[in-house]
């Protein structure tokens with residue numbers, strides 16, 4: 001491999017694959033004044049290698065008897081769901097090897113193991129965002145750790161702005177699809193050499209949001225009498241941390257987005273790459289400002305307040321769904 005690559009413990013097979021990737025993706029400077037630069041492998045290859053995820057998963061599994069089949073990610077102001085977990089075992093993110101730190105108000109920053117209505121679960125009370133300065137590999141590392149711990153189904157929640165003008169603050173939107181705006185600029189958690197031990201090079205995303213789980217959510221919501229605030233739509237992720245301008249809200253809505261946020265999609269891509277089932281919902285914490293005469297201003301305080309207002313119903317919806325989750329039959333075609 002070219003100069004500048006510090007010693008990395010790669011297998012011959014991986015070295016060959018990375019050399020191919022480097023030759024294909026990183027132009028060798030034809031002359032010193034060339035605008036192309038030679039990146040070292042460690043600068044290109046995602047920081048969260050299989051080995052790092054394996055180390056984190058093994059550390060967690062050696063410190064708890066729980067073997068989770070369901071992984072839950074709590075968004076801004078939605079951490080109350082973790083309080084519902086029975087016989088909780090709590091690990092602060094700062095104590096978990098290779099885990100980043102949560103820095104956003106409304107994100108507790110701890111991993112909670114236990115059971116939810118008898119189902120072994122692991123719950124992220126607080127998640128990570130690109131705008132905090134974490135790498136996209138770091139913010140999605142928990143998904144790969146979930147996979148290595150045996151998680152089959154991931155349930156993600158977030159707080160989002162309502163672009164769809166029919167939506168009200170407090171509505172809950174089931175995600176049926178997403179628009180990955182940063183992805184259009186190449187900001188994708190799967191960019192870089194693919195590790196086949198997690199998944200294929202080019203994973204399909206047209207089935208990212210499990211149809212059966214979405215139907216289950218609708219069935220449970222109807223039983224609980226939540227139909228009046230339940231929606232289903234398209235979530236668009238942006239980088240943040242600034243909220244959208246009016247022109248941006250109008251553009252995203254015209255592109256087909258019903259809600260906009262700053263998370264979730266990167267985790268979904270990695271979860272689907274690892275072939276875990278995915279269900280996600282957004283709590284509509286504010287209505288996106290679409291009119292230049294509007295006095296409304298999006299702010300994080302109202303995001304957290306809406307989370308508190310709707311917390312009980314969200315916890316009931318998700319915990320009831322968890323009780324009805326069927327184990328994945330790995331032999332099913």
Ligand SMILES: O=P(O)(O)O[C@H]1O[C@H](CO)[C@@H](O)[C@H]1O
Pocket residue numbers: 074075076077104127129157158159160240261262263264299300303
């Ligand atoms: O997506 P979650 O983690 O719920 O957080 C949402 O709330 C914050 C903005 O108020 C942003 O981080 C946005 O993504």
Ligand SMILES: Nc1nc2[nH]cnc2c(=O)[nH]1
Pocket residue numbers: 159160161162238240242243244260261262285286287288298303
């Ligand atoms: N980007 C974005 N994220 C949010 N999270 C909660 N509300 C919003 C919003 O209006 N925009």
